[in-house]
Amino acid sequence: xxxxxxxxxxxxxxxxxxxxxxxxxxxxxxxxxxxxxxxxxxxxxxxxxxxxxxxxxxxxxxxxxxxxxxxxxxxxxxxxxxxxxxxxxxxxxxxxxxxxxxxxxxxxxxxxxxxxxxxxxxxxxxxxxxxxxxxxxxxxxxxxxxxxxxxxxxxxxxxxxxxxxxxxxxxxxxxxxxxxxxxxxxxxxxxxxxxxxxxxxxxxxxxxxxxxxxxxxxxxxxxxxxxxxxxxxxxxxxxxxxxxxxxxxxxxxxxxxxxxxxxxxxxxxxxxxxxxxxxxxxxxxxxxxxxxxxxxxxxxxxxxxxxxxxxxxxxxxxxxxxxxxxxxxxxxxxxxxxxxxxxxxxxxxxxxxxxxxxxxxxxxxxxxxxxxxxxxxxxxxxxxxxxxxxxxxxxxxxxxxxxxxxxxxxxxxxxxxxxxxxxxxxxxxxxxxxxxxxxxxxxxxxxxxxxxxxxxxxxxxxxxxxxxxxxxxxxxxxxxxxxxxxxxxxxxxxxxxxxxxxxxxxxxxxxxxxxxxxxxxxxxxxxxxxxxxxxxxxxxxxxxxxxxxxxxxxxxxxxxxxxxxxxxxxxxxxxxxxxxxxxxxxxxxxxxxxxxxxxxxxxxxxxxxxxxxxxxxxxxxxxxxxxxxxxxxxxxxxxxxxxxxxxxxxxxxxxxxxxxxxxxxxxxxxxxxxxxxxxxxxxxxxxxxxxxxxxxxxxxxxxxxxxxxxxxxxxxxxxxxxxxxxxxxxxxxxxxxxxxxxxxxxxxxxxxxxxxxxxxxxxxxxxxxxxxxxxxxxxxxxxxxxxxxxxxxxxxxxxxxxxxxxxxxxxxxx
Numbered sequence: 001x002x003x004x005x006x007x008x009x010x011x012x013x014x015x016x017x018x019x020x021x022x023x024x025x026x027x028x029x030x031x032x033x034x035x036x037x038x039x040x041x042x043x044x045x046x047x048x049x050x051x052x053x054x055x056x057x058x059x060x061x062x063x064x065x066x067x068x069x070x071x072x073x074x075x076x077x078x079x080x081x082x083x084x085x086x087x088x089x090x091x092x093x094x095x096x097x098x099x100x101x102x103x104x105x106x107x108x109x110x111x112x113x114x115x116x117x118x119x120x121x122x123x124x125x126x127x128x129x130x131x132x133x134x135x136x137x138x139x140x141x142x143x144x145x146x147x148x149x150x151x152x153x154x155x156x157x158x159x160x161x162x163x164x165x166x167x168x169x170x171x172x173x174x175x176x177x178x179x180x181x182x183x184x185x186x187x188x189x190x191x192x193x194x195x196x197x198x199x200x201x202x203x204x205x206x207x208x209x210x211x212x213x214x215x216x217x218x219x220x221x222x223x224x225x226x227x228x229x230x231x232x233x234x235x236x237x238x239x240x241x242x243x244x245x246x247x248x249x250x251x252x253x254x255x256x257x258x259x260x261x262x263x264x265x266x267x268x269x270x271x272x273x274x275x276x277x278x279x280x281x282x283x284x285x286x287x288x289x290x291x292x293x294x295x296x297x298x299x300x301x302x303x304x305x306x307x308x309x310x311x312x313x314x315x316x317x318x319x320x321x322x323x324x325x326x327x328x329x330x331x332x333x334x335x336x337x338x339x340x341x342x343x344x345x346x347x348x349x350x351x352x353x354x355x356x357x358x359x360x361x362x363x364x365x366x367x368x369x370x371x372x373x374x375x376x377x378x379x380x381x382x383x384x385x386x387x388x389x390x391x392x393x394x395x396x397x398x399x400x401x402x403x404x405x406x407x408x409x410x411x412x413x414x415x416x417x418x419x420x421x422x423x424x425x426x427x428x429x430x431x432x433x434x435x436x437x438x439x440x441x442x443x444x445x446x447x448x449x450x451x452x453x454x455x456x457x458x459x460x461x462x463x464x465x466x467x468x469x470x471x472x473x474x475x476x477x478x479x480x481x482x483x484x485x486x487x488x489x490x491x492x493x494x495x496x497x498x499x500x501x502x503x504x505x506x507x508x509x510x511x512x513x514x515x516x517x518x519x520x521x522x523x524x525x526x527x528x529x530x531x532x533x534x535x536x537x538x539x540x541x542x543x544x545x546x547x548x549x550x551x552x553x554x555x556x557x558x559x560x561x562x563x564x565x566x567x568x569x570x571x572x573x574x575x576x577x578x579x580x581x582x583x584x585x586x587x588x589x590x591x592x593x594x595x596x597x598x599x600x601x602x603x604x605x606x607x608x609x610x611x612x613x614x615x616x617x618x619x620x621x622x623x624x625x626x627x628x629x630x631x632x633x634x635x636x637x638x639x640x641x642x643x644x645x646x647x648x649x650x651x652x653x654x655x656x657x658x659x660x661x662x663x664x665x666x667x668x669x670x671x672x673x674x675x676x677x678x679x680x681x682x683x684x685x686x687x688x689x690x691x692x693x694x695x696x697x698x699x700x701x702x703x704x705x706x707x708x709x710x711x712x713x714x715x716x717x718x719x720x721x722x723x724x725x726x727x728x729x730x731x732x733x734x735x736x737x738x739x740x741x742x743x744x745x746x747x748x749x750x751x752x753x754x755x756x757x758x759x760x761x762x763x764x765x766x767x768x769x770x771x772x773x774x775x776x777x778x779x780x781x782x783x784x785x786x787x788x789x790x791x792x793x794x795x796x797x798x799x800x801x802x803x804x805x806x807x808x809x810x811x812x813x814x
Contacts, residue, residue, distance in 0.1 A: 009241075010192045010193040011192070011193065012191065012245065013190065013192075014181070014189075014190045014194075014245070014249055015249055015253065016190055016253070018254075018257055019262045020262050020263065021262070021263060021317050022257040022262070023277075023280075023281075023496070025281075044082055044085040044089055045082060045085075047085055047088075048081055048082060051085075051243060051246045053242060084161045084163060084164055084206065088159060088160055091159040091160070092159045095159050097155060097259070100151060100154045100158070101259050101276075103154070104151035105151050105276060138279060138283050139283070139323070139325075141276075141279045142273045142274055142276075143274045143275070143276060145183045145274075149175065151255075151259070152178055152182070152252055152256065153178065155251075155255055156247075156251065156252075160251075163205055164204075164206065166203045167203045167205075169203055170200070173197065173199050174244075176197075176198070177194065177195055177196075177197055177198075178248075178252060180197075181195075182256075182274075183272075185271060185272060185645075185646060185647070186270040186271075186272055186646075187270065188646055188649070189649070190248075191649070192241055193650070196240065199240065201236040201239075207236045207239060207240060208236075256274070260276060261274075261280035263317075263318075263319065265319070265320045265321070266319050266321045266326065267321060267322045267638075267639070268639055269639060269643040270644065270645070270646060271640075271643040283318070283320075283325060287318060287324070288496075291327065291500070292500070294400075295400055295502060295503055295504040296493070296500040296502055297501055297503055298499070299492070299499045299501055313493065313499055314329045314330055314331050314492070314494065314507070315329075315493075316328065316330070316493045316494065316495045317330070328509065329507050329508070329510070330509075331507070331511065339475070340511065342422055342473070342475045343475070345422055346420045346475070346480060347512065347519075348515065349420075350414055350415075351518075351519075356526075357519060357522060358518050358519055358522035359518075359524075359526055359551065360525060361518040361521075361551055361552075361553070362550050363514075363518070365669045365671050366741075367550075368550060368552075369670060369671040369737070370741055371550055372548070372550075372627070372629070372677065373674070373676060373677065373743050373745075376627060376676065377676070379546070383627070386561045387561075388559060388560075388561065388626070388627060389560050389561070389565075389591075389593050390558070390559050390566070390591065390615050390622060390624060391556075391558040391570045391589075391590070391591045392555070392556065392557050392558075392589065392590035392604070392615050392616075392617050393555075393556045393584045393588070393589055393590075394554060394584065394589075395521070395554035395583075395584060396583050396585040397505070398517060398521070398553065398554030398582075399505055399506055399507070399508040399554075400504065401504065401505055401582055401583070402517065403579075403580060404488050404489055406520070406579070406581075407488055408481075408485065408489075410519060410523050411481070412481065415480055415481070418476065418477050419474055419476050420476075420477075421472055421473070421474045422472070422473050422474070423468065423469075423471065424472075424473070425466045425468055425469055426466070426469055427464045427465070427466055427467075428464055428465045428467060429464040429465075484512075487506075487507075488506060488516075491506065491507050514553060517553055518551075518553055520580070521551060521553070521554065522551075524577055524580050524582060528580075529549075529572065532572055533547070533568075533569065546560060546561050547560040547561070547565060548560075552618040555618050556573065557617050558570075570591060570595055574601070586600055586601050586602060587602045589601050589602060590603060590604040590605060590616065590617070591603060592615060592624035604616055606634055608806075608807045609803075609807035610804040610805050613625070614630065616632050616634060617632075620671075621634075623682075628677065628678045628682045629671050629672060629677055630685070631667055631672060631686065631689065633689065633693065633808055633809070640814065641696045641697060641700050641812055642700035644697070645659075645700055645701060647701055647705065649705065651701075651708070652710075653714050653718060656701065656718055657718045657721050659701065660697075660698060660718065660721075660722045661721070663693070664690060664694055664722055664725065668729040668733055669733060670730075670734050670737050670745045673686065673730055673734070673749065674734075674745040674746060675746040675747070675748045676745065676746050680748060680796035681795070683748070684749070684753065684796050684797055684799070685800040685806070687749075687753075687754060687758075687800070688801060688806070689806055689809065690726070691723075691726075691760075691761030692761045692764065692806060695761050695764075696765055696812060696814040697814075699766065699769060699772075699814060702715075703772075712776045712779060713779065715776055716776065716780065716783065719758070719762060720783070722758070723758040724751075727754040730747065730749070731747065734747050755787070756787045756790050757797070759780055759783055759784040759787070760784065760791075760801050762780055763780050764801075765814075766780070
């Protein structure tokens with residue numbers, strides 16, 4: 001019936017990965033087992049041996065002292081277990097899985113419970129696809145964790161003989177452990193020790209009835225499991241571990257993967273959702289039909305076979321979003337393509353040497369920071385007198401609307417060299433914390449000759465030493481053009497058993513796609529938008545310091561001191577660009593001024609309880625009055641904080657410290673703390689808010705570790721370590737920015753202030769969970785009292801800890 005497990009330790013991992021993204025539909029729950037493929041059906045004795053790790057070649061197992069005995073009260077494992085396993089095999093064949101599934105995981109009940117139009121949803125027991133009047137209702141027609149647990153438990157109680165499930169106490173504990181397994185987030189793991197939590201060998205009657213001294217096979221079992229000299233209790237626990245591990249790996253996991261498509265959702269981060277296979281089939285069939293009608297065509301007959309032979313295809317899986325489904329392409333097979341990697345390096349080299357070809361593109365916060373610092377230094381005097389006008393626009397389906405012919409023509413103009421050479425290097429980085437040197441393969445590319453003097457090193461983030469490997473390879477322009485043609489024109493996706501050719505757009509997820517997309521819209525800017533702004537519609541030329549335009553792939557931001565120019569930019573973006581097949585998304589505009597009558601256009605503004613208005617853009621909140629920068633935490637609204645983290649159930653203090661430091665890293669960029677951009681109050685507010693979020697994640701992490709042995713003083717030490725880490729990282733990144741660019745950041749922040757802000761944030765968050773953190777709060781408050789009332793002596797600190805400036809945080813669910 002099932003794949004049996006070997007003898008396992010309590011630290012062994014349950015193969016949970018097998019439940020995800022399984023689209024296959026089978027009438028046989030355990031169809032992958034070798035045992036069920038036998039003509040005569042599964043052999044109970046073979047299954048028994050496999051469950052407890054007895055080797056196939058062990059003939060002695062059949063020759064125990066009591067084998068063949070007619071004694072009804074024999075204590076031999078063979079006699080006690082063989083009949084139970086026979087019953088298990090028989091029950092697994094007779095179980096009405098589909099009826100149990102429909103009873104416990106009814107789509108109608110789920111939809112009705114959520115208040116959706118249940119009358120539009122039907123569910124067929126014959127495996128026909130479900131259908132729904134609205135796609136939103138289908139996306140919400142997943143089974144809850146409780147429903148999945150109820151279904152799994154109903155199957156277990158019907159196919160597993162009662163003695164193997166134990167007494168009522170062990171059944172309750174086992175069901176709780178199954179529930180913990182079902183509710184794990186995407187990248188969390190489950191060990192055997194989690195499977196057997198609260199389970200005790202005395203609660204299983206069959207374990208107590210096995211004699212470990214009178215029967216030869218029990219002696220043999222002890223030898224096979226390494227417990228021949230162990231106590232009887234140790235041997236019983238080992239048998240229990242083997243049984244429960246096999247139960248999870250070979251019954252629970254196949255059961256879930258057979259009846260559910262398990263996936264995460266884009267809007268819910270790492271939370272896992274269990275869609276009935278028929279619901280998922282209907283959702284994906286509608287999406288495939290939509291893709292086929294818009295930008296894909298199915299390959300049939302000779303064209304399909306020919307293209308399959310000439311080009312590689314990439315597999316696709318679908319990721320649910322808020323209101324529709326996004327196809328994700330797996331390019332793992334192409335990641336090892338040497339020619340494709342060379343093409344990627346050449347395009348990066350062109351980007352570094354000719355940034356003007358990419359228009360106003362920025363690729364990280366470093367680019368945003370440099371452009372914004374330069375702009376603000378140019379208009380600093382005018383900012384005090386003039387109002388700032390900001391427009392934010394987002395390209396609708398940016399990757400999917402790229403015109404192939406236009407993109408290839410742009411690339412032909414960009415590739416000016418006849419041959420490009422690449423010199424292989426190895427980058428060596430030393431980790432002081434781990435006392436280990438890491439080596440990464442890298443490349444240095446150049447377009448003029450093969451002499452070592454002609455090679456220029458591409459700048460990269462982080463320190464390290466580049467070691468020349470002495471290997472030079474070349475790639476000609478014609479070969480680059482061929483690779484680009486294949487990647488753009490011959491992008492083939494395998495969805496199910498069919499192959500689809502993408503006729504419009506480029507694949508999102510391809511290594512080349514971000515740079516190609518940025519180059520495409522950079523050409524649009526240089527050819528249309530900049531000419532429109534400078535040549536002007538009204539005769540008012542815009543000088544360079546008076547406006548700033550930045551674009552993160554497809555997200556535009558335009559800042560000007562002239563309302564007229566900002567309005568002209570907005571109107572031009574609204575019209576779209578026919579030649580480039582590019583149009584803006586009406587639901588993702590943002591602007592801080594009156595644009596007239598535009599009812600179809602939404603305005604994305606955020607206003608907190610303090611009345612300050614911000615425009616969200618690429619993870620940042622732009623202050624509409626003074627261009628000060630804060631981190632955008634609005635994406636945490638509507639989700640639970642715990643869905644954004646991955647918990648290691650048996651974490652040490654060192655691991656917890658590394659996780660907390662990891663949470664702080666993204667918010668340590670100079671753009672948030674440079675006093676040339678932000679006021680003293682905003683700098684400290686950014687630190688305070690970063691610690692607020694870290695404290696919420698700390699609580700979620702500790703709540704998911706109910707059996708943690710870390711003491712309260714140790715937790716305080718870990719928390720204080722994150723304060724020191726954040727301050728040191730801010731200082732280090734400020735220094736790196738000054739060394740690597742012409743920007744001269746100014747940091748007006750003392751370590752003492754960082755520590756006080758961190759303590760204040762943790763106290764503020766954990767006070768809402770006083771019953772759990774009574775002792776830890778006392779330690780935090782005592783530590784904060786050592787700094788005195790710093791907020792009374794500093795207006796900027798008082799501003800930072802004012803709840804009205806962080807009002808969104810009190811709406812987070814944690």
